Amino acid sequence: MLRVHHLSNSRSQRILWLMEELGLEYELVKHMRDPVTVRSPPSLFEVHPLGKGPTIEHDGKALTESGAIIDYVTRRIAGGRLAVPESSPDFADYCFWLHYAEGSAMQPVVFDLLDGMTGRGCGEALRGFFMAEIEHSFAYISDVLSKQDHFIRSGFTAADINMTWVLELAEPCGHLEKQPQLRAYLNRMHARPAYRRAMDKGGEQDLFMFRPAAALPLT
Numbered sequence: 045m046l047r048v049h050h051l052s053n054s055r056s057q058r059i060l061w062l063m064e065e066l067g068l069e070y071e072l073v074k075h076m077r078d079p080v081t082v083r084s085p086p087s088l089f090e091v092h093p094l095g096k097g098p099t100i101e102h103d104g105k106a107l108t109e110s111g112a113i114i115d116y117v118t119r120r121i122a123g124g125r126l127a128v129p130e131s132s133p134d135f136a137d138y139c140f141w142l143h144y145a146e147g148s149a150m151q152p153v154v155f156d157l158l159d160g161m162t163g164r165g166c167g168e169a170l171r172g173f174f175m176a177e178i179e180h181s182f183a184y185i186s187d188v189l190s191k192q193d194h195f196i197r198s199g200f201t202a203a204d205i206n207m208t209w210v211l212e213l214a215e216p217c218g219h220l221e222k223q224p225q226l227r228a229y230l231n232r233m234h235a236r237p238a239y240r241r242a243m244d245k246g247g248e249q250d251l252f253m254f255r256p257a258a259a260l261p262l263t
Contacts, residue, residue, distance in 0.1 A: 046070040046121065050246050051084055051097020052077050055110045058209045059098040060246045062114060062202060064238035066122045072245055110209075111146050114202045126202040134196050141195040141203035145210050149185070152177035153214045160217065178219055185211075186225040193232070208233045212249065 048063060048070050050056040054077070063070050075088050075097060089095035092106045099108045102121070107113055118127040128138035152174035159166040159174075166174075185207075188195065195203045211230055214220060220227050233239060243249070 046117075047073060047101040049073045049075060049088060049091050049097060049099040049101070051075045051088060052247060053249055054097045055209055056098030057242060057246050057249055058110060058205045059100070059113055059117075060242035061208075061239050062117060062126070062205050064241045064245075065205070065236075066117070066125055068117070068121060074246070109146075110206060111143055114142065114206055118202050126200075126205075128196060128198070128201060132198070134198050138196055138201060138203050142206055145203075145206040148177075149181050149207070149210045150213075152181065153210060153217070153219070156217050156219075157213065178214070182214070182219060182223055182226065186223055189225050189229050193229075204233065 046063075046068060048056070048059055050060055050072060052075070060072070075085050077083065078085060084095045084097060086095075088097060088099065091101070092099045092108050094108055096108045098110060098113055099106055100113050100117070101107075102116075107116055115127075118124060128135050132138075155166065155170075155174040156178065159171060164171070194200050195207055208230065211220065211226055215230070220230070
């Protein structure tokens with residue numbers, strides 16, 4: 045049995061979405077963030093030394109990292125569904141978007157989030173750097189989605205699942221206010237029946253808990 049460890053208000057919501065899109069059977073184990081530190085609870089460290097959500101357990105192994113989980117599930121368990129075969133002309137684009145999500149796209153968004161939560165302690169020079177990165181990245185994403193409905197021309201794939209959470213996390217920081225193309229894309233993703241099922245099972249996300257005004261302590 046495939047077991048999915050879901051951390052509240054975290055990247056693991058997209059793994060539940062992946063499971064629902066694929067129609068896979070899985071056991072859901074929920075873990076709640078510490079209300080003070082916003083960190084993972086001890087229960088996740090019992091599953092994997094890094095204590096991260098998402099984590100899956102399958103065939104006696106615990107695997108973390110969203111991109112790795114998506115790659116593992118689509119290839120090994122789902123027979124390639126929601127992935128793009130190597131023979132496809134879209135394969136390079138699929139590889140890019142699947143890994144861009146937790147690479148170049150996510151990093152400046154997380155910097156901005158943490159800067160806000162810690163009272164803008166990063167300094168103007170560093171803040172100017174990551175804000176420019178966000179603007180450049182999101183302009184590129186918006187341009188791509190202005191020409192097609194999904195990140196891959198051939199249609200919906202697991203790359204959409206991975207990229208959607210980047211945009212969801214960026215929204216509380218105000219990065220979608222002047223990006224109607226990205227807002228429209230999120231609305232389309234949120235309307236998918238599998239997305240709604242994942243929310244029903246995992247619990248609605250409250251990503252606005254991460255907004256700068258929250259000023260939550262990090263320990």
